[in-house]
Amino acid sequence: MDDLVNEFLIESHENLDQLDRNLVQLEEDPENRELLASIFRTIHTIKGTCGFLGFNRLESVTHVGENLLSKLRDGEVRLNPEVTSGLLHMVDAVREMLSVIENEQNDGAEEYADLKVELTRLLEAEAAGAAAAASGAAEEPQKESTPTQAEPEKEAAPCGQQATASEPVQEPAAEQTEAEVPAAAAPRGETGSANTPRPQNASIADTSIRVDVHLLDRLMNLVGELVLSRNQILQHLSGVELPALHATSQRLNHITSELQEGVMKTRMQPVGNIWNKFPRVVRDLARGCGKQVRIEMEGKNTELDKTLIEAIKDPLTHLVRNSVDHGIESPEIRKAAGKHPEGVLSLVAYHEGGMVIIEVGDDGGGLDGERIRDKAIERGLITEESAERMSGKELQNLIFRPGFSTAKQVTNVSGRGVGMDVVKTNIERIGGSVDLDSTMGQGTTVRVKIPLTLAIIPALIVSCAGERFAVPQVSLLELVRLQGEDARKGIERISDAPVFRLRGKLLPIVYLDEELGLRKAGEPREDEKINIVVLQADSQHFGLVVDQINDSEEIVVKPLSRQLKAIAQYAGATIMGDGRVALILDVMGMAQKANVISKLRDQALIDMARAAAEEDLDLESVLVFRLGSGRMSMKLSQVKRLEEIELASVEKVGGVEVVQYRGDIMTLVRPDEILSERRREPREVEGAGSAREGLLHVVVYTTSCGHDVGLVVDEIVDIVETNLEETRQATREGVGGVIVIKERVTEMLDVDHLLEMGQVRFVETTMA
Amino acid sequence: MAERRQFCTFMLGEHFFGVEVTRVQEVLRYQEMTRIPLAAETLPGLINLRGQIVTAVDLRSRMDMEPFAPDATPMNVVIKTGDGMISLLVDEIRDVHEMDEERFERVPETVSGVARELLEGAYKLDGSLLLILDVDRTLQFEAQDA
Structure with missing residues (x-):
């Protein structure tokens, strides 16, 4: 695609995100001229650029929006929820058109006539009302001349003709016809700040550049390799008596570590980048279901790897929507419960022990254990008998089971069965975990724990049939070693499926060599010792039998080539300290292929077997x-x-x-x-x-x-x-x-x- | 002047093969491999090429030829592809040859099987044929045995 268009798309998407945020803020603080000016600028820039690039339809939509905004800015129109919604709709339309441009290189056939009519209507209706109000306040408008200020477009410009195409994106301030605009009810106090240019804007633009993510990936790869080479050099040096060389290698060591850290940092982005979308989401949703929700954020600047940011975007959005839709009650119910009618949705992020924790909390009704239990039984996820034995926490965690949804009614937001299980699976796929904390009547907090980066992960190295494999540490629960008599008798079979009694509970067993086709399944084994790696996949535990457990190590994850992606048992590959390649096992894929998950979904049967095992072994x-x-x-x-x-x-x-x-x-x-x-x-x-x-x-x-x-x-x-x-x-x-x-x-x-x-x-x- | 293309050439059994040089990243002697359980025999292993993980493709298996001898040390023709690098395992690497387009001919209709599918054509040399591999088609196959 044309570089110019590309650049325009990237920039506009960023600007639109900013716009969403600003509009919602503006609704709370309608008198904030600075915000309004910024919104106006954004729309104007998009309009100008797309005129220049010949996207006439997009230009005509932004043009109507800009007209409305300029009236707002001049105080001729007052902001109310209706106007905000109109503007947000326009932002949506622009976004749609941008994606059409991205795919088809032109701005499509959709004219958005309704939207334009709606915006024009708002413009006229509001202007009439506000003008009447404004006549009372004999306030002269301050001449606005922020350096980046755009031209006001007073005259109804034609929709994207050749003339506009040749116009510069931003016209010099001198051309502004601002002063001629009559009567505005803008309060004086605010205009002062709008006139002061914000110096940090310029400095941010001057000190940062855009870099292609692929380039960063390549750098990351090279640094990973450098780390390995350094390790090898250090190893070779251990037997050498050369002080000068030792000093140099020590410096190499430090520089490499710092470089690694630096390159990793370049891929880091603040979690605020995704949160910024939430005020808009929450606002729309809350309005849609007649609730009042305030959003609070803490730790916006907590950083994590770009790929992770992408990966958690959808799960987090889902959690936020869930909180507003299910968590927070309607104002009436809240008042009746003695709470403030306005619910609070809190987003908190922080680092803890090399992981990033993101909490999505609400002060709503909390999870109702009884209802969850009834629902789970109704859906056949658990038996009544096993429900009896479940603790409150276990009951709450049932919402993570596939096919579960607590919404009494199916709304257009949630309650369609695709729910928390998907959130959980997606988070676990990137090596994270989801935890739930809920108190009836007081609210629910979902805590998502994710690693800082996917590029380097701690892993357990195991050997099997002469090959080494890496098992990501996040899925690792414990290691069990059976010797002698235990090794011969420890593993029992339930109709062909091997199981092991781990502290009285049945643990399904998967033999790695059989699973990887390195040994025929079901062949009799006569092991003197058995190493079981107890793993967790999708809340199901299972034991992976390997020949040897070597060590735990930090590994650099590399993707597999296209030909190998189809093999679900592998998550990637890595290069070990000795330069050889080792495959990384995909614990989830392994569990699925070995039927551990689906087999054990047959919970009722397993529960019975487990109960029996527990009864005669109260040990x-x-x-x-x-x-x-x-x-x-x-x-x-x-x-x-x-x-x-x-x-x-x-x-x-x-x-x-x-x-x-x-x-x-x-x-x-x-x-x-x-x-x-x-x-x-x-x-x-x-x-x-x-x-x-x-x-x-x-x-x-x-x-x-x-x-x-x-x-x-x-x-x-x-x-x-x-x-x-x-x-x-x-x-x-x-x-x-x-x-x-x-x-x-x-x-x-x-x-x-x-x-x-x-x-x-x-x-x-x-x-x- | 006729257009001339350059080919990186190698031997596979008795056949003389060529791959366009622009597709080749480098050629290497035998490299140690990590085998990939569950993968088809066409994918014998993974190679560490200066920190990049390269998937090896057994060209003999891909061409339906006799397998490599168990003690064989095949050489690598590393190919650049859209997603990373792939190494073709071959018997022996030969020189880079420049070819006259006049000598090129498509694969005759009478050739059947894998060869027909994977070959772009052949250059007629004195006393032998240089078979030109269609790299993209060669690298299109299923990873797992059915």
């Missing part, structure tokens, strides 16, 4: 470990992860042992030193200098206030299932009880109490 998994000479245990559900940490990586901060863990600082606690009776010889401090070899076994525990603590134990002994009802009274502090595990009396650690006893302090980490 809980308990982690048993060795501390000194004795054994201790804790509930496995309290354990976040089990880690092996290099002794050399333990640091001391103010007498507290800490270790860097997943981008955070984790305090290490030695339970045996706190439990005085087991105090051993004072341990030699693994401080600076004494680089001791070896690994620490660490049980990661998350405290009630959200801190991760590493409990150092001497050895992980086992994970067993046991009936905790047989727990007996504890005999000392820091111990919650005593149970018999495999014929040995074992104490259960009360971790929270233990931490209190040890007066464990945490190193506060602040987000940059």
